[in-house]
Amino acid sequence: MHQIHIAPMMGYTHRHFRYLMRRLCPEVLLYSEMVTTGALLHGDAKRHLDFDATEAPVVLQLGGYDPQSLARCARQGQDHGYAQINLNVGCPSSRVQEGGIGACLFKSPQLVASCVQAMVDAVSIPVTVKCRIGVDDHDTFEHLYNFCETMQRAGCQFVVVHARKAWLGGLNPKQNRTVPPLRYDVVEHLATKISLPVVLNGGIQCHEAIDQHLQLFPAVMIGRWACSDPIGFSQRFHQHPSRLPTATILDDYFAYVDRSLSRGERLSFLLQPLQALFHGQPGARSWRKSLNALTHRANESSGRSLSSFVEMTKRLPVDQFIQG
Numbered sequence: 419m420h421q422i423h424i425a426p427m428m429g430y431t432h433r434h435f436r437y438l439m440r441r442l443c444p445e446v447l448l449y450s451e452m453v454t455t456g457a458l459l460h461g462d463a464k465r466h467l468d469f470d471a472t473e474a475p476v477v478l479q480l481g482g483y484d485p486q487s488l489a490r491c492a493r494q495g496q497d498h499g500y501a502q503i504n505l506n507v508g509c510p511s512s513r514v515q516e517g518g519i520g521a522c523l524f525k526s527p528q529l530v531a532s533c534v535q536a537m538v539d540a541v542s543i544p545v546t547v548k549c550r551i552g553v554d555d556h557d558t559f560e561h562l563y564n565f566c567e568t569m570q571r572a573g574c575q576f577v578v579v580h581a582r583k584a585w586l587g588g589l590n591p592k593q594n595r596t597v598p599p600l601r602y603d604v605v606e607h608l609a610t611k612i613s614l615p616v617v618l619n620g621g622i623q624c625h626e627a628i629d630q631h632l633q634l635f636p637a638v639m640i641g642r643w644a645c646s647d648p649i650g651f652s653q654r655f656h657q658h659p660s661r662l663p664t665a666t667i668l669d670d671y672f673a674y675v676d677r678s679l680s681r682g683e684r685l686s687f688l689l690q691p692l693q694a695l696f697h698g699q700p701g702a703r704s705w706r707k708s709l710n711a712l713t714h715r716a717n718e719s720s721g722r723s724l725s726s727f728v729e730m731t732k733r734l735p736v737d738q739f740i741q742g
């Protein structure tokens with residue numbers, strides 16, 4: 419199993435972010451944003467599923483509650499080249515709740531087991547589940563243990579556990595990622611009791627914490643830290659044989675931007691993963707300002723050729739930031 423997973427995050431872990439992160443972190447397991455079964459079965463599935471082969475391995479995270487729909491979507495994911503399928507049982511947003519998916523499913527282990535079983539029967543790649551330690555009044559250790567054991571019996575290969583409970587009624591999604599206290603002790607207890615591998619998620623923000631948790635867990639999942647400080651997060655891969663110098667990675671990314679623009683991708687979306695790149699370094703603000711100005715100028719000049727866009731990216735003050 420990969421020791422480090424970059425969490426699924428709506429609005430962040432789209433294909434462009436993953437393209438960049440794969441180059442910064444050659445050995446992580448990357449996840450898609452959550453894609454609902456409705457979006458895949460009734461929407462533009464190709465747009466949701468397409469990714470660059472060099473991003474691999476990528477896990478497709480699905481949101482759904484209907485076993486047969488999930489099975490069809492899991493098969494689509496496998497056919498598209500995804501390495502694993504992950505079921506979202508942790509998202510607390512009210513829209514997701516209204517659809518009967520995400521964290522509210524934690525209260526119905528048998529239904530989730532039917533979903534997992536249907537996906538396991540439909541694909542040959544691993545099927546996994548991401549959940550919280552508790553949801554509303556379903557927050558005892560017994561419920562968590564029973565939930566995970568039920569997943570294991572259904573064929574789930576590992577669970578990712580966000581070490582916080584979710585309050586579906588009282589807190590919004592952002593509060594549900596900060597207000598309920600982190601309970602690593604609960605996830606540790608689970609990992610010692612169950613033979614199903616447990617991946618720890620929630621609040622990990624430094625390399626020392628990763629190393630400490632890896633003594634107890636086979637893997638850890640990191641979300642916000644990877645987005646807010648990609649270079650700092652990727653430090654541990656600096657010596658990796660396939661980790662290219664940051665300047666080379668940026669050149670490659672700008673060439674990718676150029677190719678993607680000609681496919682009709684939005685520039686602001688393509689530049690988003692670069693925004694936090696030099697987090698904490700002197701001049702990070704002027705980097706962000708340059709990126710924003712670039713987006714603005716490119717938006718204004720719709721007739722401008724793509725090659726002149728690449729010329730503009732070359733004038734970004736990259737050199738003053740590159741350290742590795």
Ligand SMILES: Cc1cc2nc3c(=O)[nH]c(=O)nc-3n(C[C@H](O)[C@H](O)[C@H](O)COP(=O)(O)O)c2cc1C
Pocket residue numbers: 425426427428429430451452479506507508509548580595619620621622639640641642643
């Ligand atoms: C902006 C944002 C979007 C998220 N979207 C998803 C999602 O689509 N699916 C999911 O399972 N979790 C989602 N999460 C939760 C993260 O995967 C992760 O569990 C959470 O942020 C805790 O990890 P962290 O403390 O390392 O950030 C999201 C989190 C954030 C901040």
